[in-house]
Amino acid sequence: MSNKLVSIIIPTYNRADLLGETLNSVAKQIYTNWECLIIDDGSTDETASLIAGYIDKDKRFQYHQRPIDRIKGANACRNFGFELSKGVYIKWFDSDDIMSSDFLEKQVAVLEKNKELGFCAAFSKIFTKSIHDASEDFIPQMIYDTNALFHFILGELYFLTPSSLWRREVLNNKELYDETLSNAQETDFNFRRLTENVRFCYIEDVLFFVRRGHKSIDSEASTNPISLQSQFYYFQKVYKVLNSNECNIEEDKIKKLKKYIIYRKLHFFYEIRLLLKCNKSIRNFKSILENLKDVNLNYYDAVRLYVGITTIILTKKGFRLIHLKRFDIRIKD
Numbered sequence: 206m207s208n209k210l211v212s213i214i215i216p217t218y219n220r221a222d223l224l225g226e227t228l229n230s231v232a233k234q235i236y237t238n239w240e241c242l243i244i245d246d247g248s249t250d251e252t253a254s255l256i257a258g259y260i261d262k263d264k265r266f267q268y269h270q271r272p273i274d275r276i277k278g279a280n281a282c283r284n285f286g287f288e289l290s291k292g293v294y295i296k297w298f299d300s301d302d303i304m305s306s307d308f309l310e311k312q313v314a315v316l317e318k319n320k321e322l323g324f325c326a327a328f329s330k331i332f333t334k335s336i337h338d339a340s341e342d343f344i345p346q347m348i349y350d351t352n353a354l355f356h357f358i359l360g361e362l363y364f365l366t367p368s369s370l371w372r373r374e375v376l377n378n379k380e381l382y383d384e385t386l387s388n389a390q391e392t393d394f395n396f397r398r399l400t401e402n403v404r405f406c407y408i409e410d411v412l413f414f415v416r417r418g419h420k421s422i423d424s425e426a427s428t429n430p431i432s433l434q435s436q437f438y439y440f441q442k443v444y445k446v447l448n449s450n451e452c453n454i455e456e457d458k459i460k461k462l463k464k465y466i467i468y469r470k471l472h473f474f475y476e477i478r479l480l481l482k483c484n485k486s487i488r489n490f491k492s493i494l495e496n497l498k499d500v501n502l503n504y505y506d507a508v509r510l511y512v513g514i515t516t517i518i519l520t521k522k523g524f525r526l527i528h529l530k531r532f533d534i535r536i537k538d
Contacts (some may be wrong), residue, residue, distance in 0.1 A: 207313050207314070207317040208289060209238065209294060209313070210238050210240060210293055211236065211238065211239040211240075211292050211293075211296055211313065211370070212239070212240050212242065212286075212287075212295050212296065213242070213286060213297070213298055214242050214244065214283060214286030214295065215243045215247065215299070215517050216279040216282030216283055217246065217300035217497055218244060218246040218247065218300075219232055219248045219249060219250045220252060220300045221251040221366070222273065222441060223300065223416070224252065224255060224301075225305060226303060227298070227299075227303060228266065230304040230305075232259075233304075235306055235310045236309035236310040236313055237305050238332065239309060240263055240265050240267065240290070241266045241267065241515060242269060242286045243267065243269070244269050244271055245270045245271065246271050246277060247270070247277065248280050248490065249342070252267065253490055255451075258267040259310065267268050269289060272285065273378070274303075275384070275531060276349045276385070280390050281384045282383050283382045284382050284384065284490045287367065287381060291404075292373060293319060294313060294316065294370055295373055296369075296370050296375060297314075297366050297369075297372040298367045298413075299415075301416040302367050302413055302414060303323065303332075303413060303416070304412070304413050308413055311408055311412060312327065312412070315408060316372055316434045319406065320330045321404055322405060322406055323371065323375035323398070323403035323405060324370060324371045324372060324403065324405050325370055325405060325406050325407070325413035326364050326368040326369045326370075326405060327407065327408045327411070327413065328342060328344050328368075328409060328410060329343040329365060329367070329370055329408070329411060329414060329443065330342055330415070330416050331343060331414070331415050332414050332416060333417055342411070343440050345362050345363045346361040347361045348362070349423030350405055350406070352458075352509050353399055354399045354453070355397075355462065357399055358443060358462050358465070359465065363392070364414065366394075367413055371404075375401075375403050378396065379397070381410065382394050386429075386434040386438065386439065387429075387435045388432040388434050388436050389436045389438075389517070392439060392452040396439075396446075400446055402453065404523065406417065408421075421521075426452065430475070430485075431482040433473050433480070434473075434477060434489075437470055437473040437474065440469050440473070441470065441492055443462075444463065444467075444496060447459050447462055447466070447487065448463075448499065463496070463499060463500055464500055466496070467493065467497065467500065470492070470493055471493060471514075471527045472527075472528075473489075474486065474490070474493060474514070474517070475524055476520055477489060482517070487518075497510065497511075506529060509526050509529070510527055512526055512529040512536065
């Protein structure tokens with residue numbers, strides 16, 4: 206059995222009431238060669254004193270504060286934690302989730318056996334109060350790396366941040382979490398790894414538990430324009446990569462994905478316009494118009510979309526005009 210160091214990186218903010226349960230699950234890991242770096246995003250509760258108690262009992266725990274010159278948020282904490290870490294393997298984890306005691310053991314074993322893999326992921330369940338009451342499974346539709354990028358963009362394949370154990374060498378000298386995003390940051394991170402052809406596998410076991418029912422460190426309400434704009438930017442970045450021919454996807458699939466991305470951007474454009482003044486949506490408006498030049502539209506669809514987009518900009522109405530089912534390749538006409 207390998208004895209390589211695993212770095213567990215946990216960003217936290219005002220989680221003193223929940224963090225202890227997470228750290229207890231770390232302390233109970235069967236695989237014992239780990240360091241746990243807790244990166245505080247500026248908590249004002251008892252987080253520091255809570256962690257001090259864990260450090261007194263176990264020096265594998267570390268407490269760090271996000272540098273004041275870094276953007277506030279979980280992304281900066283995750284990146285800073287990586288910079289401080291020393292492990293051969295990297296595990297980003299959330300400060301309210303729970304590890305199964307064999308989480309690290311099983312994932313390290315997979316990566317040690319399969320040297321071609323850059324990371325491995327695991328299934329999870331959702332809970333609110335106790336993991337013993339966990340019910341709904343977090344299992345993507347697709348879990349294999351055949352056509353992974355295609356299925357990932359469609360949302361049929363996904364990786365929750367705590368799910369993956371990463372081989373450090375595939376992360377060195379790479380852009381990690383985009384610190385400017387307040388939403389879609391884990392999707393953006395994993396998208397870039399897949400464009401780099403990093404190979405992966407899924408362990409078909411439930412190895413961690415995702416807490417729901419409270420505000421998370423980097424969650425934003427669906428009515429928050431900053432959050433919606435972050436998701437718009439993510440799809441804009443994906444479209445740019447598809448347009449550059451830098452991804453290993455067949456040409457016919459790229460054409461389909463471009464339509465799907467425009468479909469998603471149109472919906473975020475509409476939601477953002479409902480919340481912001483017209484001048485705040487002009488950049489999104491221009492971005493979508495540029496994208497539409499790349500796809501072949503029949504006359505009816507083209508007129509309908511352009512009228513719909515213009516109507517939304519001017520009046521905040523016209524959603525039915527942009528809702529074209531044929532643009533979402535997951536929907537059968």
